Every structure is written in structure tokens, then in C-alpha cells.
Amino acid sequence: MIEAHIIEIEKKLGSNKVLLGDKVRERYSHIWETDKPLLAKAVIFPLSTQDVSDVLSICHKNQQPVVVHGGLTNLAGSTETNADEIVICMEKMNAIEEFDISSRTITVQSGVILESIHQEVEKKDLLFPINFGAEGSAQIGGVIATNAGGLRVFRYGMTRNLILGLEVVLADGTIISSLKKIIKDNSGYDLKHLFIGSEGTLGVITKAVLRLQQKPKSRSSAFVAMNDFNKVIAFLKFIDAGLAGILSGYELLWERNFKAMTAPATNIPKPLPYGYKYYVLIEGLGSNQEQDQQKLEELLEEALIDELILDAAVSQSVKHTELFWRIREDVDILVDQCNNVQNFDISLPISEIGTYVDSIFDILNKIPEVENFFAHGHVADGNIHFLISKTNNSQDLTDKINKIIYAPLTDLGGSVSAEHGIGSHKKTYLKFCRSNEEIQLMRSIKTTMDSRGILNRDKIINYHS
Amino acid sequence: MIEAHIIEIEKKLGSNKVLLGDKVRERYSHIWETDKPLLAKAVIFPLSTQDVSDVLSICHKNQQPVVVHGGLTNLAGSTETNADEIVICMEKMNAIEEFDISSRTITVQSGVILESIHQEVEKKDLLFPINFGAEGSAQIGGVIATNAGGLRVFRYGMTRNLILGLEVVLADGTIISSLKKIIKDNSGYDLKHLFIGSEGTLGVITKAVLRLQQKPKSRSSAFVAMNDFNKVIAFLKFIDAGLAGILSGYELLWERNFKAMTAPATNIPKPLPYGYKYYVLIEGLGSNQEQDQQKLEELLEEALIDELILDAAVSQSVKHTELFWRIREDVDILVDQCNNVQNFDISLPISEIGTYVDSIFDILNKIPEVENFFAHGHVADGNIHFLISKTNNSQDLTDKINKIIYAPLTDLGGSVSAEHGIGSHKKTYLKFCRSNEEIQLMRSIKTTMDSRGILNRDKIINYHS
Known part of the structure; x- marks a missing residue:
């Protein structure tokens, strides 16, 4: 039995824009889980804003919950569905x-x-x-x-x-x-x-x-190394002032990441020797390759003399630059070294990052179920990612590690999500970085704008308190 | 008779934080109108967030409207009051x-x-x-x-x-x-x-x-001139790419402004000859005065050869730069040449600015009550200011000119206020750039967050539709 309001949607939009039954189960809710059939009453493919409006108007009248699907790459469970929901899939509105x-x-x-x-x-x-x-x-x-x-x-x-x-x-x-x-x-x-x-x-x-x-006309990259987190901060200020407006990346890797990414099996040469605590990849996007490169080299020279940094390697070619960036970006290399991986994308004031990460590493080292862990991040933005490899995927262990990472953020003025969002995965932990008053105000806004709670219900916050 | 809730505020905060009666009328609601006594039941000077919370809690219970006063420099009437309101003045929370x-x-x-x-x-x-x-x-x-x-x-x-x-x-x-x-x-x-x-x-x-x-370590400025608005846009893209990240200002003056600002009486020398349609002041904030200045000069040379610009003058000293900026910033010179001045701070897509301003000038030229007018603006941001001098200050003339400036913005996708806000002065014209649906959503948010409508009542939108 197809519900009356689903038939109404079909009539309004045309049946070519609506999937039902088995066709729904051929789809999925995340690109990493294409083997998991999609749970939903129907999938709708609007071709216009008016189509979206028509669908939502019918869903609102019938209190029909809706989840919107885009590229399905979200890492916080924002695109998860249940069998009572319908999916609005935006892929055909692609002009x-x-x-x-x-x-x-x-x-x-x-x-x-x-x-x-x-x-x-x-x-x-x-x-x-x-x-x-x-x-x-x-x-x-x-x-x-x-x-x-x-x-x-x-x-x-x-x-x-x-x-x-x-x-x-x-x-x-x-x-x-x-x-x-x-x-x-x-x-x-x-x-x-x-x-x-x-x-x-x-x-x-x-x-x-x-x-x-x-579009910038030049791209200059360098790896630098230091042992003291205060130097990570001081060098950021130095290079930001020195490169005046063209600094676009300041990516920190702790040594364990740098080593893992440049291990022989990865075929990525290490641009600097091992043995430093911190490795920073910097990038400038400018207007003149030769001038910008020269300026970067002069600044690094000065920073070495002033002992802001202990070592530096400047990319000398486009290929070099690509290899530098693989050390930061090719996170799959780390994921492949992890079992039952748990991911984080927290943020905190840059001045607190050094001490916080040291203390997290100490705690993780003492947990027998933790096999390995990595940390890197957009440090100039205060944003750190952790990847944690575990012996098992039990809820207890997941919760325990969530608390280790998230609990200190309250006092440090950090956030449980710098980038990925809260979705369904981090709802329990929202309170570590948002006050009751803030959450209550979010709920007021949600109930004002979606009085029947049909849009991505119970994501970020539960619709009813 | 002082109302009970005002007495309650006095008791809660202490009478030293509350002004009543004549003391209220010694104050004002705008720094340009210090001769106009403030209309209000009371003025409150909180010393802490808790003080503000206590006052608002009492006002909310008693449906007492409130206006917040800061430096009183707002240009849209946001700080105006009436005799039924109380003022919360933030000047003592200045740490x-x-x-x-x-x-x-x-x-x-x-x-x-x-x-x-x-x-x-x-x-x-x-x-x-x-x-x-x-x-x-x-x-x-x-x-x-x-x-x-x-x-x-x-x-x-x-x-x-x-x-x-x-x-x-x-x-x-x-x-x-x-x-x-x-x-x-x-x-x-x-x-x-x-x-x-x-x-x-x-x-x-x-x-x-x-x-x-x-803080940037260098500041380079130049005036350039062109006759074609397409060149204003093309040169922006050229200089933005060429200065890669350090371009911080791109300020356009129509010739009538440039002339008025550099007339003999102003004692500001003209950096370029008269006779061009557009004058643009550009600024780069960089890291090295000598290098940045040289780069700017090379770029201007190239732009002259390519006929992106017709003339250019680069500042050669700090004093020079100050004089350049007075031509843009010292708006008092223009205001002094105006009677019954009417001000605008509209924005529109940069590609539309040339034609739009030409047509406005044409219309203004035909209105006998318009004595003079000026236009300048942050053109890279699509933001243009008009100053219009009039023979009288009648409401009819004001409304007529408002409509001339604002009405075309609907079709052009512009805004009646790029910077100054809507306050009380531009409420009638909000509909020229925001749809009924948008205004209705603003009203829903307002009533959700301020259910009794006590905060800056009837500013931006009327509390009741």
C-alpha cells in the first residue's frame, strides 16, 4: 500500500521523478556504504525549485519527514535515513x-x-x-x-x-x-x-x-620542522606577516604522521629528516613564481637564523609540490594502517593545541585497545584531526575515546566539530561546546522554521527536547 | 510618578546606574544632534552582563521597550527613541x-x-x-x-x-x-x-x-584614471591578480567628486589632471615597502601599455598617501558643499554600476530642486555612496529621490543598504531588495526571539505586520 501523500507527490511531479520499493533499496545513504540498501519510503528527484517546493508542501501537510541527499560524502551521519523518511535527491538539479x-x-x-x-x-x-x-x-x-x-x-x-x-x-x-x-x-x-x-x-x-x-599565478610550498609548539605559533605569525596576504596553507603534522606518510611502502620521499616533533607544510598562492619562491626562501633563511624553525625544505618543482601535499592530504595511507578507525575534527584556540595534543597522546598510549593514532591539521585555523586505530569497534570503546577527545574542549573553549558537523554521530557531545541556552535557542529556531519537524529530523539536536 | 518597573530596575542595579527626568533630557540619540534632548523614560548604565540581563528580564516582564545606545554614530536612525522607551547605554562596559x-x-x-x-x-x-x-x-x-x-x-x-x-x-x-x-x-x-x-x-x-x-608592513597607493566603466572592472581583475592578496582598497570617484575634493579651496593637490570620467584610488597592504611599490609601478606600466588605464600617479611618500586618501575619505568637504544633504549607501553587482550611475546622474540633472550631487564608493565591493544637495528638505522631495535611487535596485539585484543598515529611515524601502517571504521570515525570527517586541521596536521591520 503506497500512502496517499506519496501518490500525491507522484501525481504532482510526474512518476519519472519518484522511486519506490526495490528501486529505493538499490540506492544508499553514504558513498562509503554502497552495499547498505537505502531505508526510505521513496526517493524524489526534483528538476526545479518549484518541484522541491511542491514536495515539501505535501510533506509538511502530512508530517512526512524528509532527508536531503547530495553527494553523500558527509562524515557525521547527516544523510542517514530511516524507513519512515523520504529522500529528496538533488542530483538532477545540476545546472x-x-x-x-x-x-x-x-x-x-x-x-x-x-x-x-x-x-x-x-x-x-x-x-x-x-x-x-x-x-x-x-x-x-x-x-x-x-x-x-x-x-x-x-x-x-x-x-x-x-x-x-x-x-x-x-x-x-x-x-x-x-x-x-x-x-x-x-x-x-x-x-x-x-x-x-x-x-x-x-x-x-x-x-x-x-x-x-x-586564480593565483604561483604556488610555493615548503616543509619546516620545529620541536617547540610555541615556535609553531611564532613562525605562523612571522611567515604570515612576511608573505603578506599570500599565505594560504599552514598544515601541521606530528612526527608520527610524517613518518607514516613517508615510510618506504608509500613511495613518498621524506623532504626533511625524522626526529623533530612538529612538521609544518606551508603554501603561498601568489602572482609571480620566481619572485614568490625567492621571497619564501629568504624568509625561511631568516627564520632558521632566528631559530624559529630548525629545518626547512622548499619545493623546487610542481612534482615536488604534489609530493609535499600528498604527505598532508593522502589520508588513505593512514586509514589503511588503522583498524576500526575513529575520526575527529575538533578545533581549539591555537595557543592550547600543543599541550592538549600531548595530553591526548599520553592518554591514548595507556589504552590497550588503542593500536595506533595520528594527528594533523589546519593548525592556523585551530583545527586538528585525529585518526585512532582500535582493536575493536565496541560502543563502549568508541564512547570512551569520544570522551577523552571531547571532554577537555569545554574548558579550553574548543569545538567538537570544526568542519564535519554534528549530524547524528556527535549529538551526544554537542553539550561539550554549546551551552544549554545556545541549544535551547537552536531548538526555538528549528521549531519556528519547521513547525512539524520534517527536515532532517533529529539531526544536530533532537526535535523534541 | 515613576513606574514600578523602573523602580525595580533601580533597586536591582543601584540608583547610580539609572538616570531619570531632567538627567535623561541632557543626553541625546545621535552625535550629530547633541542639541536634541533624548526622549526616554530612563537611561540605564549596566556594568556587567548580569546587569543587562536583570534589566531586560524586568523589561520583558513589563513589556517595556528598550533601545541600546553605543557611540550614537549610526546613519539609519537605529538609535532613535521615543518617550515610552528606556535606553540601555553600554559606555561603562568598556573593558x-x-x-x-x-x-x-x-x-x-x-x-x-x-x-x-x-x-x-x-x-x-x-x-x-x-x-x-x-x-x-x-x-x-x-x-x-x-x-x-x-x-x-x-x-x-x-x-x-x-x-x-x-x-x-x-x-x-x-x-x-x-x-x-x-x-x-x-x-x-x-x-x-x-x-x-x-x-x-x-x-x-x-x-x-x-x-x-x-599588521601590514607596507602601504602603497596610486590614483588611476579611465573613461570606460568596463576598464574599471578589467583593471580591478588585473591589479587583484597582480598584487595577489595584498590589494586592500579599490575606491572609485566620478570626476565631479575628484574635482570637488581637489578644488583650490580644499588645499589638496590633484594627483591626476581633470577630464577623465573615472578616478580609482588603489591601495596595497604588504610586507616590504620597496618591493611592493616597485611591483605596483610595474603593474601600472603594463596597464598603461595595455590601455586598461589612461593615466596613473603612484604615491611616493607617507604624506602623499595621506593626501590621496583625503580625496576619498574627507567627505566633509562634499557635505559642506551641500544643502539639505541626502545620503545613500546602496550596493549592486559591479557589472551594473557604470550604467546605473549614468542613468541616475541623468535623472538628477533634470530635477530643479537638486542643486548638486556626488558619487563615490568601494567599487570592488559593489558599494556606491551618493550625496545629494537639495534646495529644500521637504518629505516629498526626499521620497522622490529615494525612489529614484532605490527603485532600479530590485531588477538589478542590489541592496538599499550595503553598510549603514535599515534602522528607521529605510524601512519603507526594504521591499525594494527583500521579498515578502524574506521579510516574513525576519518577522518570524523576531517574534520567536523577542516575543513581546521590546528590543529596538519597529526598527528594520515593524513588529506587527
Whole structure:
């Protein structure tokens, strides 16, 4: 028996836009779990904002919970479903609607894949700076809904900073369309910030206007090493001032990561010898390869003399640079060395990172079920990732490690999620970084904007307290 | 007869924090109108967040409307009051609570004056980039509540981009405190963006954590001229790519401004001859005066050869640079040439600016009551200011000119306020850039967060539709 409101959706949109029954179970809710059949009453493929509005209007009337699917690369369980939900899949709303080179903006439907945006804008020497491993699958709607970060946040900001206009459908089908190309707009509440990073709980993003940057003409990279975390901070300030505006990456690896990534089996040569506590990969995106490279070398020379750093290796070629970045980015090498891996993406004030990570390493070393662990991160943004390898996947052990990582963040003023979001996986731990008053205000906003709680129900916070 | 709830506030806070009667009328609601006595039942001077919470809790219970006063420099009527309101004046909450050089953050109470923040952080070679004419009076709480812009938005963003943590008291006295120093935080809804730019209608900002930047070590400026607006856009892209990250200002003056600012009476020499249609002042904030200046000169040489620009003058000294910037910044020179001046701070896509301003000039030229007009702006941000001199100050003429400036913005995708906000002055025109659905959503948020409508009532939007 197909429910009446599902039939109503089929009639309204056309049956070619609706999957039911076995066709639903051929799909999945995460690209890492393509073998797990999707749980859902139906999957809807809107072709237009009006389609999304029609579906939500029917779902709202019938209190039908909805989960939106983009590229399904989310790491916090935001795209998980249950059998009572229906899925709105944005993949067919994948048109680039306008590329305005004068205004340096691109207007896209939310199902456009991030990598396609990169390819399009780079043809005209422009740059959309958000980049991360999953960019070949992630759709821009999900990138915006989760306020994605990535490798160039220090220079260009999170996704939030790069969105000029947004079109969103509210839970009851109301279309909020503000596809403006303007950088400055103080005409009332800046509503787009409500939807950016709200993980699909407040509205369904259908279109966006993205702000583009000039594509840099040079890329300089170097690895440096130090033993003292205070030097990691001091050198950041030194190199940021010295490279004046072009510093785009400042990525920290603890020695155990650096060693694992450059072990013989990886075929990645080590740019610096082992034996230092910290390795930092820096990147400058500038306008003149020769001048920028020379400036970087002069600054590193000065930093060596002043003992801000103990060692340095500057990339001498594009191939070099690619190998440098594999040491930071090719996280699969670490994942392959882990069993039952547990991931973290916390943030805390940069001044606290050294001591905090030392103490976490000490605790992890004493847990017999912990086989191995790694730490690296966008240290200039205060964002550290842990990967922890375990002998088993028991809930007790997972909870225990979550508490070890998250509990100190309350006093340190950190966050349980710098990038990936809360989704369903981190809900229990939200209270470690957000007060009761903040969570209560989130709940008020959620109930105001989605009075029947149909949008990504019980993600981030439970709909009923 | 003093009302019971005012007496309750006096008892709770102490009478030294409350002004009544004549003492109220000795105050004012705008620094340009110090001769106009303040209309209000009382003025409260909280010394702590708890004081603000106590006052609001009593006001909420008694449906007592409240207006928050900072430096009183707002240009949209946000600080106007009526005799039924009470004023919460933040000037005594003016402590810098913490200056964390490692994390490059400063934690301030909301009554701290913007200029004091500049002075404090510059001692340690750091920069809080928000700067504008009124920085000697404007308090940081107001800067945040209005999402102030200023002269370096292109490089560093609006105030919104520079706020890491915020403490706010809601209408009912609930304290929402999130004074974190972290750059990345995706743990649930980013509530601070609700308050930033909401002009005191959703909560009272009591403290903030500001993100600081390294103070640039060099400053290079140049004036260039062109006759074709397409060249204004093309040269922006050229110089932005060429200066890679250090371009911080790109300020456009139409010839009538340039002439007025460099007329003999002003004692400011003209850096370029008259006769061009557009004059652009560019600024780079870099790391090495000599290298940066040389690079700028090389780029200008190239732009002249390619006919992107028709003329150029590079500043050769600090004094030169100051004179260059007076041509853009010393708006008082223009104001002095105006009668019954009417001000605008609109924004629109950069590609539309040339045609739009031409057509506005044509219309203004045909209105007998318009004596003179000027236009200049942060053109890289799409933000244009008009100053219009009129023979009289009648409401009809004001409305007529408002409509001339604002009406085309709907189709062009612009905004009636890029910087100054809506306040009470622009409420009628909000609909030219925000849809009914957007305004309705603003109203829902307002009524959820301030159920009795006591905070800056009827600013931005009317509390009741």
C-alpha cells in the first residue's frame, strides 16, 4: 500500500521523478556504504525549485519527514535515513545557471558537483577556493549546508564567506530566493547564514551565487620542522606577516604522521629528516613564481637564523609540490594502517593545541585497545584531526575515546566539530561546546522554521527536547 | 510618578546606574544632534552582563521597550527613541578583557571604542581591519550590531567575518555566551550571525572576541584614471591578480567628486589632471615597502601599455598617501558643499554600476530642486555612496529621490543598504531588495526571539505586520 501523500507527490511531479520499493533499496545513504540498501519510503528527484517546493508542501501537510541527499560524502551521519523518511535527491538539479566573469560570481543549482565548479571557473582564470578530498563527489548544496572548510580556509575562509546569494525552500514549501551577486548587504537580517551550516534542518538549498577569486599565478610550498609548539605559533605569525596576504596553507603534522606518510611502502620521499616533533607544510598562492619562491626562501633563511624553525625544505618543482601535499592530504595511507578507525575534527584556540595534543597522546598510549593514532591539521585555523586505530569497534570503546577527545574542549573553549558537523554521530557531545541556552535557542529556531519537524529530523539536536 | 518597573530596575542595579527626568533630557540619540534632548523614560548604565540581563528580564516582564545606545554614530536612525522607551547605554562596559597575542584575538566588552581597539592591537603589530570615519566614537557593540564595513572590506571582509565569539543577552534576559577564540566551528547553528547586523532587534551584545590580522608592513597607493566603466572592472581583475592578496582598497570617484575634493579651496593637490570620467584610488597592504611599490609601478606600466588605464600617479611618500586618501575619505568637504544633504549607501553587482550611475546622474540633472550631487564608493565591493544637495528638505522631495535611487535596485539585484543598515529611515524601502517571504521570515525570527517586541521596536521591520 503506497500512502496517499506519496501518490500525491507522484501525481504532482510526474512518476519519472519518484522511486519506490526495490528501486529505493538499490540506492544508499553514504558513498562509503554502497552495499547498505537505502531505508526510505521513496526517493524524489526534483528538476526545479518549484518541484522541491511542491514536495515539501505535501510533506509538511502530512508530517512526512524528509532527508536531503547530495553527494553523500558527509562524515557525521547527516544523510542517514530511516524507513519512515523520504529522500529528496538533488542530483538532477545540476545546472550552472550563470557564470558572470565581470562580477566574479557563478550561479549554480545545488546538485552541481564541486569539482565541476572548479573546472568551469578555472577556464577563466578564476578560483572557487573551497577544496577537499571528496570534491569529485560532493555537491555544492551539501558543501553549503555543512559550511565545508578544507585546505585554504586560512586565506579565503569557510564556505560561509564565499556565498553571496542563496535560494532555499522552507519546510512548508515557501521559497526564499535571494540570488544576489553583491558582497555587501545590510538590508535586514542576513538570512543565508541561518541555512549555511545547518545541515539541512532549516531548509532545502536549491541554488546559490558563489563568490570567485582571481586564480593565483604561483604556488610555493615548503616543509619546516620545529620541536617547540610555541615556535609553531611564532613562525605562523612571522611567515604570515612576511608573505603578506599570500599565505594560504599552514598544515601541521606530528612526527608520527610524517613518518607514516613517508615510510618506504608509500613511495613518498621524506623532504626533511625524522626526529623533530612538529612538521609544518606551508603554501603561498601568489602572482609571480620566481619572485614568490625567492621571497619564501629568504624568509625561511631568516627564520632558521632566528631559530624559529630548525629545518626547512622548499619545493623546487610542481612534482615536488604534489609530493609535499600528498604527505598532508593522502589520508588513505593512514586509514589503511588503522583498524576500526575513529575520526575527529575538533578545533581549539591555537595557543592550547600543543599541550592538549600531548595530553591526548599520553592518554591514548595507556589504552590497550588503542593500536595506533595520528594527528594533523589546519593548525592556523585551530583545527586538528585525529585518526585512532582500535582493536575493536565496541560502543563502549568508541564512547570512551569520544570522551577523552571531547571532554577537555569545554574548558579550553574548543569545538567538537570544526568542519564535519554534528549530524547524528556527535549529538551526544554537542553539550561539550554549546551551552544549554545556545541549544535551547537552536531548538526555538528549528521549531519556528519547521513547525512539524520534517527536515532532517533529529539531526544536530533532537526535535523534541 | 515613576513606574514600578523602573523602580525595580533601580533597586536591582543601584540608583547610580539609572538616570531619570531632567538627567535623561541632557543626553541625546545621535552625535550629530547633541542639541536634541533624548526622549526616554530612563537611561540605564549596566556594568556587567548580569546587569543587562536583570534589566531586560524586568523589561520583558513589563513589556517595556528598550533601545541600546553605543557611540550614537549610526546613519539609519537605529538609535532613535521615543518617550515610552528606556535606553540601555553600554559606555561603562568598556573593558578590554583579554588580548591573546598567540591566538591573535582580543576579547572586549561592547562599550569599547573602535579606535581604542586599534591602538591596543597595533602595539603588538596586529590589526583589527574595520576602520571608518567615526571610529573615534563608534563602540564595538554597535559596529557588530550593524555589521559595519569601511575601507578594507575587499581584503578583510565586513565585521561579520572578523567576529569569532559573541556574548548576547536575549530579550527575556537569557544570556547566550559563546566567547570562543576559534576560527572554525561547525557545532550546530552559528548563532552569532543572527545578532551581527540585526541592529539591536534580536539581542543586546555585551562582549565579543575579535579576530586580528598581522599588521601590514607596507602601504602603497596610486590614483588611476579611465573613461570606460568596463576598464574599471578589467583593471580591478588585473591589479587583484597582480598584487595577489595584498590589494586592500579599490575606491572609485566620478570626476565631479575628484574635482570637488581637489578644488583650490580644499588645499589638496590633484594627483591626476581633470577630464577623465573615472578616478580609482588603489591601495596595497604588504610586507616590504620597496618591493611592493616597485611591483605596483610595474603593474601600472603594463596597464598603461595595455590601455586598461589612461593615466596613473603612484604615491611616493607617507604624506602623499595621506593626501590621496583625503580625496576619498574627507567627505566633509562634499557635505559642506551641500544643502539639505541626502545620503545613500546602496550596493549592486559591479557589472551594473557604470550604467546605473549614468542613468541616475541623468535623472538628477533634470530635477530643479537638486542643486548638486556626488558619487563615490568601494567599487570592488559593489558599494556606491551618493550625496545629494537639495534646495529644500521637504518629505516629498526626499521620497522622490529615494525612489529614484532605490527603485532600479530590485531588477538589478542590489541592496538599499550595503553598510549603514535599515534602522528607521529605510524601512519603507526594504521591499525594494527583500521579498515578502524574506521579510516574513525576519518577522518570524523576531517574534520567536523577542516575543513581546521590546528590543529596538519597529526598527528594520515593524513588529506587527
